[in-house]
Structure formats: C-alpha cells, structure tokens
Amino acid sequence: MKRNKMKILYFALACILLFSVLSTVALASEDPAWELSDDETELYYGSKTFTLYEPYFPLTIVGDAVYSYDYALDDYRSVDTNHNAVYAEVGILHYVTEEGTSALDRLMEGEASSYMLMSQHGACGEISDALAAKLTRPEKGAETRTFDVRDLEDALYYTLLGVESYGFYGCAYGAVYLYESEYYYIHYMDLGNQYFDSYGNFSYRRGTVEAVKLSAEIIPELQYAEKDMKYRPLEYIDLGDNGNFDPGTDDLFSARSAFSTGMVFFGIMAPIPFLVIGLVFPRSHRKGYPKYWYILAGVAGLWMLLAILLMILVP
Amino acid sequence: MFLFIMGIVFLFACFIAIPVSFFVPQVLCCVRYYKNFFTDEGYLTFTLPVSRKTLLLSKMVNTVLWSVIHGLLLLVSGAIVITIAPVPNRGQLLDLRIWQGIGRILEDVWEYLGAWSLVYLLEGILMVLAATWFGCALIYMCMTIGAVVAKKHKVLAAFGIYYGVNMGFSFVMQIAMVLGLVFVVLPLGALLAEATYGMACTLVALLLLMILMIEVAVACLFHFLTLGKLEQKLNLS
Known part of the structure; x- marks a missing residue:
C-alpha cells in the first residue's frame, strides 16, 4: 500500500516536472532576433x-x-x-x-x-x-x-x-x-x-x-x-564625498582612528566574554562543566589574534 | 495558449516554492531532533552506547549537511532553469548566453583577484557552513531550553524562547552591523587605498577570517549550552 502511494507520488512529481519543462518552451519569445551579416554591411x-x-x-x-x-x-x-x-x-x-x-x-x-x-x-x-x-x-x-x-x-x-x-x-x-x-x-x-x-x-x-x-x-x-533650448542633456551632479573617507591626509588619520576604535571594540573587547566563559566554566568545581568549553576559549583567542594582526598590518 | 498559461503558473509557483523549500530540511531536522530527544523516543535514544555529546553532534552535522545539500539542489535547479528557459531562436539546441555571461564574470574576477579568489571562495564556503551551524545551534538551544524548562507545551515554550532570543539577537546584530560598517568597513576601505595590492588582499582575507571566527564562537556557545542542558538538566517525563 505504501509502495503504491510512493509510486503515485513519483508519477505526479514526474508529470509536474514535465509540465514545467514544456511550459518554459511555450513561453518562447516570438520576437525576431537581430543578426549581422558576416561582412557587417x-x-x-x-x-x-x-x-x-x-x-x-x-x-x-x-x-x-x-x-x-x-x-x-x-x-x-x-x-x-x-x-x-x-x-x-x-x-x-x-x-x-x-x-x-x-x-x-x-x-x-x-x-x-x-x-x-x-x-x-x-x-x-x-x-x-x-x-x-x-x-x-x-x-x-x-x-x-x-x-x-x-x-x-x-x-x-x-x-x-x-x-x-x-x-x-x-x-x-x-x-x-x-x-x-x-x-x-x-x-x-x-x-x-x-x-x-x-x-x-x-x-x-x-x-x-x-x-x-x-x-x-x-x-x-x-x-x-x-x-528656447528646451531639450537639455542630463546635468552631471557631483554628489561629493559626504560620509565617505577621502584618502587625503586629514581623512586618512580619522580613518585610521575609526578603524583602530572599531578593532578594539569588535576584536578585543567583544571576544572577552567568550574567552572568560571558555576558561572559567571547565574549571568551575561547582558547575562541573566539561573540558570542551576550552574550544570556545581557543576560538575567542584566535578572534583576538586576528584583530591584533589586522591592527598591526593596516597601513 | 494553454501551455503559455501553464508556463506562467509554474514560473510563479517556482518563485514561491524556492524560498519556502529553503526551510523545509531545517524544519524536518528540528522535528526529528525534538522527537528523538524529548518525547518517548528519547528513552531509547539516551540508552544507546553513545555519549550525549556525540548524539548532539550527529544531529547538528545531519542538519547542516541536509541544509547544504538542499542549497546545492537549489543551485542545480537554478542552473537547469537558466539553461533551458532562454529559448534558442537561431537554430541551435540551447541558448547558453547566460552561462557565457557568468563565465565572463568569473574570468573578470580571476583576472582581478588571481589566486586570492580561491582563498575568498574557501572562506566564503566556511562562512556559509558556520552560518548554517549557527542557525541550527540557535534553534536547538531554544528547543532544548524549552523542553527542559517547560513541563507541558514544550514546543510552544521552544517557539517562545526562540522568538525572544532571536529578537534580542537581531537587535544586537543590527547595532553591531551599523557600528561595524562605520568603524571597520568604511575606514578599512579608505586605508586599503594606501596599501599595495597584495597587502590589501591579505587584509580582506584576515577580516573575513575574523568574521568567520565570530560566527564559530557564537555557534560554539549555543552548541555547548545545548549540550550542557542535555547532559545535566534533561528530565524526560
């Protein structure tokens, strides 16, 4: 009985697939195509x-x-x-x-x-x-x-x-x-x-x-x-660099400061809770958590290392 | 005319089915997780000669694997559609212009990035896997907490906990993303203009690796919290 139901299901799926394929053919464009002669004349x-x-x-x-x-x-x-x-x-x-x-x-x-x-x-x-x-x-x-x-x-x-x-x-x-x-x-x-x-x-x-x-x-x-020249080309509008850092001397300094601040927050401060949890939980005699929490501490350490590396290497 | 209408209907159905089907493997895996661990089947599951750590890991790997396979299937479906759908009108068997366009894009990427494109591809794959793991770990953690905390209506409790945790997490993520954009991505973009090509590629690779570590750390936290609850707090009634 179950095998018959599966057969009916597969047959229905095959019909749906066939209809889907045929229907894409039915949507064929009737527009002619542009063609260039070999000598392009x-x-x-x-x-x-x-x-x-x-x-x-x-x-x-x-x-x-x-x-x-x-x-x-x-x-x-x-x-x-x-x-x-x-x-x-x-x-x-x-x-x-x-x-x-x-x-x-x-x-x-x-x-x-x-x-x-x-x-x-x-x-x-x-x-x-x-x-x-x-x-x-x-x-x-x-x-x-x-x-x-x-x-x-x-x-x-x-x-x-x-x-x-x-x-x-x-x-x-x-x-x-x-x-x-x-x-x-x-x-x-x-x-x-x-x-x-x-x-x-x-x-x-x-x-x-x-x-x-x-x-x-x-x-x-x-x-x-x-x-009366009413047909005018689009005017070029210069949006300027508002909100973007322009790599000039002053803007580069502010870019470096912002990046360092971001890295300190996201790369050093943010992984600290993970590092603490990963180091404290396995050692907690009261809680008695297993040692696999050290993996979390390892990942957090790697996270901090990458952030420090980025801060050092950035020009 | 009939085939034309059917074509429109099936194309519309495809556009609905694809995003909906994206969640089906995860939902099915979550249902199996709940049934295997928190219902009568749990009595049998936890008597197996396998540690709870291994049981949870198998469930997690299973879910991630099925999600990835489903994603690949969706890609294959998309590939079939873009191969068959453009109707050839110059007498050839298939119209492969979309594939040729994709080929040109990949050529341009390779020409610009060279071997770094492989590095970024690998990092991208790892980030997708980590993001899938993170999503599964979050759901399993909420389901586990719901099953442990609630005596009755465990599924409802799991939904409620997931909704609350997800909302809080999304709020924090949005703030983090805005701050990250302003204090990391945009300044880095300006600073990369001063760097050599090799150094710029290295810095981008390191940044992607750091983001990967963040995903892995959060996924690990959820995974281990789930495991902790399973090992110490589980009470099948």
Whole structure:
C-alpha cells in the first residue's frame, strides 16, 4: 500500500516536472532576433534589412529623439534603434533601411526637413525654417569677415543642425559664433576637408574661414532660439564625498582612528566574554562543566589574534 | 495558449516554492531532533552506547549537511532553469548566453583577484557552513531550553524562547552591523587605498577570517549550552 502511494507520488512529481519543462518552451519569445551579416554591411531584423550607411558628414542624435537600446547581437554588441526602427546603430556604425537611406541622402545634400540650434553643452531647440534659411542663404552683399580658426576656438557658438524627416539624426550644417559681441555664421557645408578633424568635427587647428556677419534683424529671433533650448542633456551632479573617507591626509588619520576604535571594540573587547566563559566554566568545581568549553576559549583567542594582526598590518 | 498559461503558473509557483523549500530540511531536522530527544523516543535514544555529546553532534552535522545539500539542489535547479528557459531562436539546441555571461564574470574576477579568489571562495564556503551551524545551534538551544524548562507545551515554550532570543539577537546584530560598517568597513576601505595590492588582499582575507571566527564562537556557545542542558538538566517525563 505504501509502495503504491510512493509510486503515485513519483508519477505526479514526474508529470509536474514535465509540465514545467514544456511550459518554459511555450513561453518562447516570438520576437525576431537581430543578426549581422558576416561582412557587417547588412543588419537583419526579421524581414527588415538595414544597410550600412557611411555619412559624408557626422550624424548627431538630436535632443528630443526617442530611441530604444540594448538589443543584443550574438557577440553581445548592443543595437540601438530609433523608435520606428528606420535607423539602427551598432557601436559607431549606422545601419539604415531604404526609407532611412533616402532621408539621410537628402540631409547630406542640405535638404533638411527641420532645423535645430544646439549649444556646446548639448542643449537644443528647434528654429524656424525661415531663420535657418536666413543663416544658410545670406542676402547678397552681406558683410563678411575672415577669421583665423584659432581665434574662434574659445568663442561661444551654436551649431545649426539640419534634421532629417524622421526627426532622429541631425547634421551640422554650420555654426553661429558670438565673437566680440557680434554674431557670425560659418557654413560648414561649403568648406573643404582640411577644416575638419578625423571625426568630421570642425577643427580649430589651422586655416582661415569666411564668416557672414548676421544682420540686426536676425539677432532677436536667434536670441529667442537660444533661450528656447528646451531639450537639455542630463546635468552631471557631483554628489561629493559626504560620509565617505577621502584618502587625503586629514581623512586618512580619522580613518585610521575609526578603524583602530572599531578593532578594539569588535576584536578585543567583544571576544572577552567568550574567552572568560571558555576558561572559567571547565574549571568551575561547582558547575562541573566539561573540558570542551576550552574550544570556545581557543576560538575567542584566535578572534583576538586576528584583530591584533589586522591592527598591526593596516597601513 | 494553454501551455503559455501553464508556463506562467509554474514560473510563479517556482518563485514561491524556492524560498519556502529553503526551510523545509531545517524544519524536518528540528522535528526529528525534538522527537528523538524529548518525547518517548528519547528513552531509547539516551540508552544507546553513545555519549550525549556525540548524539548532539550527529544531529547538528545531519542538519547542516541536509541544509547544504538542499542549497546545492537549489543551485542545480537554478542552473537547469537558466539553461533551458532562454529559448534558442537561431537554430541551435540551447541558448547558453547566460552561462557565457557568468563565465565572463568569473574570468573578470580571476583576472582581478588571481589566486586570492580561491582563498575568498574557501572562506566564503566556511562562512556559509558556520552560518548554517549557527542557525541550527540557535534553534536547538531554544528547543532544548524549552523542553527542559517547560513541563507541558514544550514546543510552544521552544517557539517562545526562540522568538525572544532571536529578537534580542537581531537587535544586537543590527547595532553591531551599523557600528561595524562605520568603524571597520568604511575606514578599512579608505586605508586599503594606501596599501599595495597584495597587502590589501591579505587584509580582506584576515577580516573575513575574523568574521568567520565570530560566527564559530557564537555557534560554539549555543552548541555547548545545548549540550550542557542535555547532559545535566534533561528530565524526560
């Protein structure tokens, strides 16, 4: 009877185990996986194919772009995509669908869908197409000034970003510089490669550029755009070292004092009761406890020895 | 759809069962301890040609062993789940990415600590064993005191004593942990920045050894108090 009950129990356990294993299979994800071709020129996601895109000008993800990240390839590199999965990034490589390719091609040729102004710290705000047109296509006869690029290195500037139709990538078309209280615009798209570094950013190492002085009527609109930069990057907050010991001279002294105090309490005072009990109990004729209490005294002694060793060895 | 629902149900059941099952071996061992020592079976147990010291030691070793085996079984179960659960979707038989991630972590640990990782692993194992022994010794001590002190309702008395002792001990442990953090761990962290790599590893190993000694000392105290009560105060009625 008992053997039959055990058989029923084992059978029930085996069924439960089988169900558990099968049910994990049933929870299979139906999402397709990201796969990269062997030559890394194509990225696949289900039926979607992204092709490697090498932009002529560097691309910037604009401040209000929404994107997903951390899909993993087989080799654990992450794939970051924009929210409607037209663009995907693997490291510094850009992969785009056919729709994305045409959008980026138009962007590279100077036909942006919208424009943004971006500060040196990454804050950006949208500007009107009219203002962008006034910047990129100045009036005939507008005043110009030739600058040595080294003079502009410390000047405050705002990058004019052309943004493609999906609102994800921006391309630096030029920049507005504030120099000696005057606003100047330099159109990057008209400059040769010698003005840019290996990352495609404007270089202040050498060379001269011609900048257009902005007319007075543009300036209020430009200043309004400066104030209206609502997409700001997360500010770095320095929490400081409150509550932590900073290994400087004074803090190290206080760390050493605190550690010594702690070791005296936890390493020397705390084991004393154990040591006393372990030594006194076996010798107590009245109580008559056995000798195994000496083991407790031995452990307490070892405890104190380790604490003393720590106090000696700590620098 | 049916299998999907069953999957959710069984995953939920697993998350409940694992922490609950953690206590089952200890509870079963405590029940056996009580029955073997403090009920009618005790008359037979204490007539065996074995000293009470050996009897208690066997019970303690048994409980620690079963707790450790159960812990290992839980680890094996977890290993099976993380091997089978991630469904392969690239045509392979199993998706071993979690194991590869664990392998990378272990590689990084070995690269950073070298042979010291083995020392810390050994100390960690000893600390787990000592903590298990400490837990069992505390329960057995409370059960023994309850059985010795109370004439009736020995189990209830044991529960009450365990509850009181545990509360007092937890209170003391919390204060000790806060003081230990402020006066030992944090200052040591700052001082280790001034030490060489070898010395820093040695100091951490010594600190872990000291913590192990504390666990062993308290476990010894409970064990010997239990033994003392069994040898001198036990009165089976």
